[in-house]
Amino acid sequence: MAKIELKQPIVEEISAHIKDAQSVVLVDYRGLTVEQDTRLRKELREAGIIYKVYKNTMMNFAFKGTDFEALAPYLEGPSAVAISSSDATAPARVICKFAKEAPKLEVKGGIVEGIAYDAEGIANIAKIPSREELLSKLFGSMQAPIASFARVMNQLAEKGGAAAAAESASAESEPAPEETPAAE
Numbered sequence: 001m002a003k004i005e006l007k008q009p010i011v012e013e014i015s016a017h018i019k020d021a022q023s024v025v026l027v028d029y030r031g032l033t034v035e036q037d038t039r040l041r042k043e044l045r046e047a048g049i050i051y052k053v054y055k056n057t058m059m060n061f062a063f064k065g066t067d068f069e070a071l072a073p074y075l076e077g078p079s080a081v082a083i084s085s086s087d088a089t090a091p092a093r094v095i096c097k098f099a100k101e102a103p104k105l106e107v108k109g110g111i112v113e114g115i116a117y118d119a120e121g122i123a124n125i126a127k128i129p130s131r132e133e134l135l136s137k138l139f140g141s142m143q144a145p146i147a148s149f150a151r152v153m154n155q156l157a158e159k160g161g162a163a164a165a166a167e168s169a170s171a172e173s174e175p176a177p178e179e180t181p182a183a184e
Helices: 003-019 034-046 056-063 067-074 090-101 119-126 131-159 162-173
Strands: 023-028 050-053 080-084 106-112 115-118
Touching (some): 003 056, 003 080, 023 090, 034 050, 056 067, 080 090, 090 106, 106 119, 115 119
Antiparallel strands (some): 023 080, 023 106, 106 115
């Protein structure tokens, strides 16, 4: 079997992973202990991220002609790739959080939703909350006025119901007595 026939399935595997990817992050994993690498792989897997070590030439062939071709300059030295097709910020978030515990893990660069970023850009993207966090904050802010309204209505009901509400409304709507100018 020729060498190219052996390499083709690997290039096709990488291409299949990046086909629907929202983000791809390249890292240099040199210096990680086996225990650290195992923990990193577990955290990425739990977040639904594909994390693999491929040869740079294989990734280069797979990236050619795609949005991820901008990653070619980062394909030097040992490289691992983290790919997510569901949450665009998840690989950056998980890897940057893990890099705080394991400083040997170095982010090289990445592409998030079609835009190339260097290591600093990926670190900034890692600060963006997940989609679920953003949705919960949105719903929380929408729920606050409704909860306040419900509390006010409950207090009115406890004070005497509609009669008390009508009295307070009529008291507010009555015009204040006009002041007459003092005679000089």
